[in-house]
Amino acid sequence: AQSVTQLDSQVPVFEEAPVELRCNYSSSVSVYLFWYVQYPNQGLQLLLKYLSGSTLVKGINGFEAEFNKSQTSFHLRKPSVHISDTAEYFCAVRPGGYNKLIFGAGTRLAVHP
Amino acid sequence: DTAVSQTPKYLVTQMGNDKSIKCEQNLGHDTMYWYKQDSKKFLKIMFSYNNKELIINETVPNRFSPKSPDKAHLNLHINSLELGDSAVYFCASSPPERMGEAFFGQGTRLTVV
Numbered sequence: 001a002q003s004v005t006q007l008d009s010q011v012p013v014f015e016e017a018p019v020e021l022r023c024n025y026s027s028s029v030s031v032y033l034f035w036y037v038q039y040p041n042q043g044l045q046l047l048l049k050y051l052s053g054s055t056l057v058k059g060i061n062g063f064e065a066e067f068n069k070s071q072t073s074f075h076l077r078k079p080s081v082h083i084s085d086t087a088e089y090f091c092a093v094r095p096g097g098y099n100k101l102i103f104g105a106g107t108r109l110a111v112h113p
Numbered sequence: 114d115t116a117v118s119q120t121p122k123y124l125v126t127q128m129g130n131d132k133s134i135k136c137e138q139n140l141g142h143d144t145m146y147w148y149k150q151d152s153k154k155f156l157k158i159m160f161s162y163n164n165k166e167l168i169i170n171e172t173v174p175n176r177f178s179p180k181s182p183d184k185a186h187l188n189l190h191i192n193s194l195e196l197g198d199s200a201v202y203f204c205a206s207s208p209p210e211r212m213g214e215a216f217f218g219q220g221t222r223l224t225v226v
Contacts, residue, residue, distance in 0.1 A: 032213045034213055034214075036217075038154075041219075041220075042219060042220075043117070043203055043205075043217030043218050043219045043220055044156075044203070044205075044215070044217040045217070046214055046215070046216075049213065049214060051213075088154060090156065092213075094213035098169075099144060099161050099163065099168055099169060100146070100158045100161055100169055100171075101158065101213060101215060102158075103155070103156040103157070105153070105154070105155050106154045106155070106156075
């Protein structure tokens with residue numbers, strides 16, 4: 001069965017510091033990988049995706065993620081965060097051939113001044 | 114112009130009642146979904162529809178009945194509401210060539226008292 005593990009439930013960080021949100025997945029089939037962001041009281045918004053090709057993918061708002069097949073990881077990074085990046089971040093997989101997303105439990109990114 | 118809109122945004126009701134949540138998307142997507150987000154922010158797919166046809170039913174109780182009158186609408190009816198149904202319900206849609214890239218509504222916060 002496919003699953004997604006987000007290793008940190010909360011990540012506090014100071015403004016302009018770098019951040020990494022960790023995500024590991026398990027799947028017996030090929031997967032497509034995604035990061036979504038949820039701002040307070042809003043729906044989810046796609047941040048970036050990995051479907052194939054280059055393992056380093058860039059998304060909106062200066063975020064990027066690296067797909068590592070051997071470590072089954074898809075960690076999200078940003079070199080310098082802003083207060084406005086405070087939100088819940090969800091890693092998700094879409095198992096190949098299945099029309100659904102399997103989400104991790106989310107990581108709360110709290111950016112402090 | 115809201116891409117995926119849900120109504121109502123908030124719903125407070127008593128145990129045993131029947132309620133509906135409506136969802137409409139104006140993106141021309143073929144696939145629509147219902148996701149449930151519990152109090153710990155965990156997101157899980159409930160249903161997936163493609164062109165009005167049910168594709169995925171993730172072992173959701175029979176009290177939950179989705180209805181898709183056309184491919185732009187996917188409504189969720191819940192019978193005999195229970196305390197455990199309290200959650201935020203998200204409607205989403207995605208284009209067939211980019212499944213996994215889901216566009217989410219703002220969510221409906223259902224509170225059963």
